[in-house]
Amino acid sequence: MRKCQRCGQKAVVYLPQHRLSLCKEHYIDWYLKRVESTIREFRMFDRGDKALVAVSGGKDSLSLWDALYRLGYNADGFYINLGIDEYSQKSKIACEKFAQEKGLSLHILELKKEIASIPEIREVERNRPACSSCGLLKRYYMNKFAKERGYKVIATGHNLDDESATLLSNVLSWNMDYLARQFPVLSEGDGFVKKVKPLVKFTEKENALYAFLSGIEYIEEECPFSEGASSIEYKKILAQMEERSPGTKLRFYMDFLRRLHPILQSQEVKLRPCRICGEPTTAEVCSVCRLKERVIPKLLSSSPSS
Amino acid sequence: MRVKVSYRGQELDLELGEKTSRARDVLRALGLSREYAFVVRDDEVLEENEPIREGDYLRVINAISGGYI
Numbered sequence: 001m002r003k004c005q006r007c008g009q010k011a012v013v014y015l016p017q018h019r020l021s022l023c024k025e026h027y028i029d030w031y032l033k034r035v036e037s038t039i040r041e042f043r044m045f046d047r048g049d050k051a052l053v054a055v056s057g058g059k060d061s062l063s064l065w066d067a068l069y070r071l072g073y074n075a076d077g078f079y080i081n082l083g084i085d086e087y088s089q090k091s092k093i094a095c096e097k098f099a100q101e102k103g104l105s106l107h108i109l110e111l112k113k114e115i116a117s118i119p120e121i122r123e124v125e126r127n128r129p130a131c132s133s134c135g136l137l138k139r140y141y142m143n144k145f146a147k148e149r150g151y152k153v154i155a156t157g158h159n160l161d162d163e164s165a166t167l168l169s170n171v172l173s174w175n176m177d178y179l180a181r182q183f184p185v186l187s188e189g190d191g192f193v194k195k196v197k198p199l200v201k202f203t204e205k206e207n208a209l210y211a212f213l214s215g216i217e218y219i220e221e222e223c224p225f226s227e228g229a230s231s232i233e234y235k236k237i238l239a240q241m242e243e244r245s246p247g248t249k250l251r252f253y254m255d256f257l258r259r260l261h262p263i264l265q266s267q268e269v270k271l272r273p274c275r276i277c278g279e280p281t282t283a284e285v286c287s288v289c290r291l292k293e294r295v296i297p298k299l300l301s302s303s304p305s306s
Numbered sequence: 307m308r309v310k311v312s313y314r315g316q317e318l319d320l321e322l323g324e325k326t327s328r329a330r331d332v333l334r335a336l337g338l339s340r341e342y343a344f345v346v347r348d349d350e351v352l353e354e355n356e357p358i359r360e361g362d363y364l365r366v367i368n369a370i371s372g373g374y375i
Contacts, residue, residue, distance in 0.1 A: 002353055012351040021353070059369065161342070161370070205342050208369035212351065220314065222371055229372035236370075239341040 013209055016246035024213050031210045035067045035198055042185045044196040045153045051075040052151040054142055055098075055106070057091030059211040059218045060157030062098055064199055066216055068155070069102055075155065077106040078145060080138055083117025087223055094219050107149075109141055115292050116299055118225065124295045130225040133291065140288045144279055146193040158197040161204045164249040165234035167256055180266035183257065190271040191280035201250065204235075309358060311336070313366045322358065330354040332364060342370040 002011040004023035011021035022030055038044075045051055053068060055061040055077045068075040079095045082088050092108070099106035111117060115137070122130045146154050163182070170178045188194040199207060211218050241248045273279070274286035281287070307327055311318045313336060320335050329345040329352040336343075345352045346365040358364070 002355065011353055014353055024351075058371065203341070204369040204371065205344065208367055209344065209351065212346070212367065220367065226372050232370060232372035235342070235372065236339075239339045239370075242341050243339055 012213075015206070017242070017250055019246075027209065028213055031202070031206065032067055032070060034201060035064075036071055038184075038201050039196075039198050042196070044155075044185055044198060045073075045194070047073055049074065049152040050150060051153045051155050052078050052107075052142070052146045052149075054138070054154060054156045055079050055095045056157075057094035057219045058157070059208045059216075059220075060159050060199060060204070062094070062157075062216050062218045063207045063211045063214070064155060064157040065098070065104070066102075066214055067210070068198075069104060075104075076151075077104060078109070078142060078154075079106060080109045080111055080141055082134060083110075083112050084119060084223060084225065087219075087221060090221070091219050094217060097217060107145065109145060111137060111141075114141065115288075116295050120299055121291070121295055122225070124298045125291075131229065134225075136287055136291070140279065140286075143191075143193055144277075147191075151193060152188075153194045153196055155196050155198055157199055157207070159199050159202050159204050159207055160249055160253060161235050161238070162231070163197070163200050164238055164253045165231045167253055168234050168238065169230070176264065177267055179256075179260070180264040183261060191273065191278075200253070203249070307358070307360050309360075309362045309364055311364045311366055314368065327358040328354065329356045329358060332358060332366065336366060338366070338368055343368045 002014055002021040003009065004011045004026050005021050006026040006029075007023060009023045012024055013027045014021045020030070051068065051073060053061065053065045053075045055065055056079070065075060065077055077095060077099055079092060081092055095106055098104075112120075115121070118130055118134050121133050125133055142154050167179075167182060170182065184197040184200045186192070186195040202210075238249050269282055271280040271282060274281045274289055275284050276289040277286060279286050279288070307322045307324065309320050309322060309332065311320050311332065320332065322331055322335060330340055332345050333340055333343050333354075340354055344367055345356075346367060347362055
């Protein structure tokens with residue numbers, strides 16, 4: 001039987017990459033300290049900064065919000081209702097319940113009121129994966145909302161598995177521009193609010209363990225449109241390597257940040273305010289306003305006339 | 307040894323063989339890696355070497371999630 005390396009009680013968690021066995025109490029303590037040290041290491045934000053946490057109802061974002069709350073940060077939640085049937089209903093309830101129990105403030109944006117639901121957009125944009133429109137819209141409304149409400153920073157629950165899978169994909173195609181922009185902090189400017197990822201040093205399992213051991217009721221099910229998603233394949237390949245050689249993912253990602261990222265230069269892009277909505281864009285009209293121009297007329301013409 | 311497992315909304319009957327089984331054998335039987343999954347019994351997380359008992363009711367949590375890159 002493995003024992004907790006902090007108190008000698010029975011361990012419930014063993015973390016091979018850290019060679020660490022911990023009981024429930026000391027796992028939560030370890031997790032919170034690591035969130036705090038990641039925020040400091042990358043100078044993400046301070047306790048005085050008004051932060052907006054993007055929450056989906058899943059393990060990563062709710063663990064992040066919970067950790068920031070326990071560590072005494074000033075963090076409100078932001079949930080975008082994508083209108084994906086039962087999945088969205090359940091995830092919205094998980095976020096609302098969490099906020100209510102902790103007495104935290106949760107903002108909800110209804111995508112259907114802004115443009116249309118993801119299933120409706122998917123019907124019109126048939127040659128584009130739903131995840132692509134969905135990601136674009138989430139980033140757009142997160143930034144717009146945070147700016148309008150005076151939030152200094154947006155925090156998302158991206159984890160080590162997300163980041164190392166993205167890194168592997170970017171390396172396999174030598175996408176230099178994406179590599180240059182892959183960093184846990186994106187600074188503010190040109191109409192963008194600062195964005196941070198305080199969970200980049202935690203695996204998905206570590207986040208799920210924190211959520212479970214802290215009694216957070218998150219939704220386990222996956223978005224129905226993410227079936228067959230490319231990131232799962234990269235994650236499984238990395239998991240095989242990690243099993244044989246614990247610490248591979250963390251080393252792959254952290255050494256990229258330390259050794260390669262500093263010498264990469266992102267291409268200078270000229271940003272200007274969108275002619276329609278004023279959000280930053282490289283074109284005259286931003287991608288979201290162009291999406292609206294394509295989607296809204298089609299939905300209006302296909303809806304039954306009353 | 308047979309155990310019942312709740313996994314992603316399904317109730318499964320798993321046959322784990324005759325020898326002493328451990329939490330990691332449950333993951334293996336489901337084709338999951340310890341890198342992204344873990345076993346829960348009576349609301350307690352089981353460390354991967356924890357022995358499993360005949361007739362246990364277990365929950366398996368798979369933390370892997372995906373989107374397009």
